[in-house]
Amino acid sequence: MLVIKEDRTATMEFDIEIIRKDFPILSQKVNGQPLVYLDNAASSQKPLAVIDAISDYYKTTHSNVHRGVHYLSQRATTAYEDTREKVRALINAKLDHEIIFTRGTTESINLLASSLGKHQIQKGDEIVISEMEHHSNIVPWQLLCEETGAILKVIPVNDQGEITEESYHNVINEKTKIVAICHVSNTLGTINSIASIIEYAHQFGALTVIDGAQALPHMTVDVQQLNCDFYCFSGHKMFGPTGIGILYGKEALLDALPPYHGGGNMIENVTFEKTTYNKLPHKFEAGTPNIAGGIGLGAAIDYIMKIGYEEIGKYEDELAKYGHEQLSAIKNLRFIGDATEKSAVFSFVIEGIHPSDLGTILDQQGIAVRTGHHCTQPLMDKFGISGTVRASFAFYNTIDEVDRLVNGINKAVAMLS
Ligand code: 7TS
Numbered sequence: 001m002l003v004i005k006e007d008r009t010a011t012m013e014f015d016i017e018i019i020r021k022d023f024p025i026l027s028q029k030v031n032g033q034p035l036v037y038l039d040n041a042a043s044s045q046k047p048l049a050v051i052d053a054i055s056d057y058y059k060t061t062h063s064n065v066h067r068g069v070h071y072l073s074q075r076a077t078t079a080y081e082d083t084r085e086k087v088r089a090l091i092n093a094k095l096d097h098e099i100i101f102t103r104g105t106t107e108s109i110n111l112l113a114s115s116l117g118k119h120q121i122q123k124g125d126e127i128v129i130s131e132m133e134h135h136s137n138i139v140p141w142q143l144l145c146e147e148t149g150a151i152l153k154v155i156p157v158n159d160q161g162e163i164t165e166e167s168y169h170n171v172i173n174e175k176t177k178i179v180a181i182c183h184v185s186n187t188l189g190t191i192n193s194i195a196s197i198i199e200y201a202h203q204f205g206a207l208t209v210i211d212g213a214q215a216l217p218h219m220t221v222d223v224q225q226l227n228c229d230f231y232c233f234s235g236h237k238m239f240g241p242t243g244i245g246i247l248y249g250k251e252a253l254l255d256a257l258p259p260y261h262g263g264g265n266m267i268e269n270v271t272f273e274k275t276t277y278n279k280l281p282h283k284f285e286a287g288t289p290n291i292a293g294g295i296g297l298g299a300a301i302d303y304i305m306k307i308g309y310e311e312i313g314k315y316e317d318e319l320a321k322y323g324h325e326q327l328s329a330i331k332n333l334r335f336i337g338d339a340t341e342k343s344a345v346f347s348f349v350i351e352g353i354h355p356s357d358l359g360t361i362l363d364q365q366g367i368a369v370r371t372g373h374h375c376t377q378p379l380m381d382k383f384g385i386s387g388t389v390r391a392s393f394a395f396y397n398t399i400d401e402v403d404r405l406v407n408g409i410n411k412a413v414a415m416l417s
Helices: 016-021 048-061 071-091 105-120 139-148 166-173 194-203 251-256 291-307 309-328 355-364 377-383 397-414
Strands: 099-102 127-131 151-155 176-182 209-211 231-236 244-251 267-270 273-275 333-335 345-350 371-372 386-390
Touching: 048 071, 048 291, 071 099, 071 291, 099 105, 105 139, 105 176, 105 209, 105 231, 105 244, 127 139, 139 151, 151 166, 166 194, 166 371, 176 194, 194 209, 244 251, 267 371, 291 309, 309 333, 309 345, 309 397, 355 371, 355 397
Parallel strands: 127 151, 127 176, 176 209, 209 231
Antiparallel strands: 099 244, 231 244, 267 273, 333 345, 345 386, 371 386
């Protein structure tokens, strides 16, 4: 039953059959079997509401934004800017212009590394990341270190795939200028205690950059409560389109940063002698943006809010609990990452079986998992493996699909052993 409350929060008695009908891609067969899509950490599927919003935009509204006086341009601008407000409300930012549209988490972090680098980082400064970061929260900081002579410091994770307070405190000191950490690990599923990580970083005057790519699809994020300086995420992992993402930053910090890309829309006035820049958020949004992507992201946010994070969380917790129990019963299966606070992501290896062989046989049964290093090669090195099989769940997955996965693995093991 659907009950839309006025404040658009928790609204639906979670009916998985109704929800699955919203995602047309899920009802197809793959290799003769009903698709089981368990690659949500790489990218999640899109509800009709998102697909229709993009299609309707191109059918009725398309025009370039921000520049036109004519009807379509104003309509497109309004629709695009509505999403900025929806994102602000979603993450409880104070101001609309603290929300910068980017292409995704990767671009958001590169923007920061570039602009902070020009502005605030000097030789000998320290930038702290963790061992569980995605390559997109490693390489931009390495590039910055190469350019400036800053030093990259890494917080190790323990055998369960957690950052302990002690290991974190050991790498922070007065030289730390930036702490860049994921909210939720894409490989381990670990949910980091970012509120206390942020609080401790601030005691040393360091800026905090949170990679929230794997958080927004599953849980409420409140940037004011977290008190993070910057927070980054991608639309396509939260049921929205590819090619659109968000950089949130505190107003004063964004104001102080130099622009990232130069071009149209980001300027106030241009002469050959000197250019002055537009105000926030446009200063960081050069060129024609991904308008349809922005509008699609707005529809994805509406969709998430219609179900409510509370309902999503409760349902995914059940999936995770059942998945953990069932996978644990498979002989010779070893979880990579078994944190106490964990999302519905299972990375594992099975003794004597190569992850890609297992993934291929699962695919033959219509089950989509990801195999490999998941863009976390240093983490694979820490665990002494080259890759894992990763099954990552979303709220449209079912208990039945956990069973299909477990049966599929057992079948693969019988074939490969
Ligand atoms: N940070 C985390 C924690 C991620 O999981 C990813 C993508 C990114 C950053 C980069 O996001 P993008 O949208 O800019 O590409 N993670 C994955 C994954 O786990 N498998 O494929 C992409």
